[in-house]
Amino acid sequence: MDRLTSTTIIPDAFQGARDDFSMQFSIVWDQIKAPLIVPLLRLAVAICLIMSLMLFIERLYMGVVILLVKLLGRKPEKRYRWEPMKDDVELGNSAYPLVLVQIPMYNEREVYQLSIGAACGLSWPSDRIIIQVLDDSTDPTIKDLVELECQRWASKGINIKYETRDNRNGYKAGALKEGMKRSYVMNCDCVAIFDADFQPEPDFLWRTIPFLAHNPQLALVQTRWKFGNLAFSQVFLTLIWPFIICSVRY
Structure with a gap:
């Protein structure tokens, strides 16, 4: 029995049609390759150059x-x-501005204790400071942990x-705005x-409030802030969190 080949199985007419289709596709691809691919590559190169230039100008x-x-x-x-x-002997603690400390949170399992503890450790007359923890956590377990931590500090008189x-x-930002309505x-x-994830130094308010108290034009x-874990934070800052503002408003 003769060996079967693709030539004997596939009709000559179909084989010819397939070859014609391949040839036509090759011709069409050769015609659109240059006007389609080259502009896209040029656009990608231009975007990369622009971004590199922007980064250079920023640095x-x-x-x-x-x-x-x-x-x-300066x-x-x-x-x-x-x-x-x-x-002030006459005014007592009322001579100091009443300070609200806001800490917005969202599923902050790793840092909630550190940040709340640092805020509660701020040195300022105890009756002239309010710590406000704004918890938007969606994890019920984390919400319970944050609430328990707040209750623990409240039991200490904070x-x-x-x-x-x-x-x-x-x-x-919405949580901060909502907190201002209380x-x-x-x-x-x-x-x-x-x-x-901020941990302010205990004397933070003593160093910042005087600028606002003695300069009415300032709002x-x-x-300045620094990292507690510099090696990790440099990567974190570059990839995830480009800037964080810690501010005091008078």
Whole structure:
């Protein structure tokens, strides 16, 4: 018996049609390849060049700013009036601004204890500070842990409020806005905002509030911050969180 081949199985007419289709497809691809692929590659190269240029300009700008700051010595203490807060025998603690400390949270299992503990450890007259934990967590277990942590500090005499809401409109910014609607906030003079992974130094308020108290034209103080775990945080900052603002508003 003769061996079967593709030639004997596939009719010659079909084989010819397949060859014609392959040839036509090859011709069409050769015709559209250059006008289709080349512009896309050029566009991708142009976008990469533009992004590289933007990154270079940003680095150059920041370098110039840092150099000028170093050379001119434009420190806040020299530009604005700063004097330590002084006790008032007649007014007592009421001479100090009432400060609201806001901490927005969202499923912050790893850092909630550190941030709440740091906020509760701020040095300031105890009757002139309110810690407000704004918890938008969707994990019931984490919400319970955060609430228990707030209750633990409240049992130590810290004026701490645990606040939740039934939606996440505006995300953390929305939580901050919602927190400002509470009745006890109306009497506050200053608002300090820390993200959930911030750990302010105990003297943070003593160093920042005087800028606002002695300079009525100022509405916000943005402070310098540093990393507790620098090696990991540099990657984290670059990829996930480009900036974080810690501010006090008077």
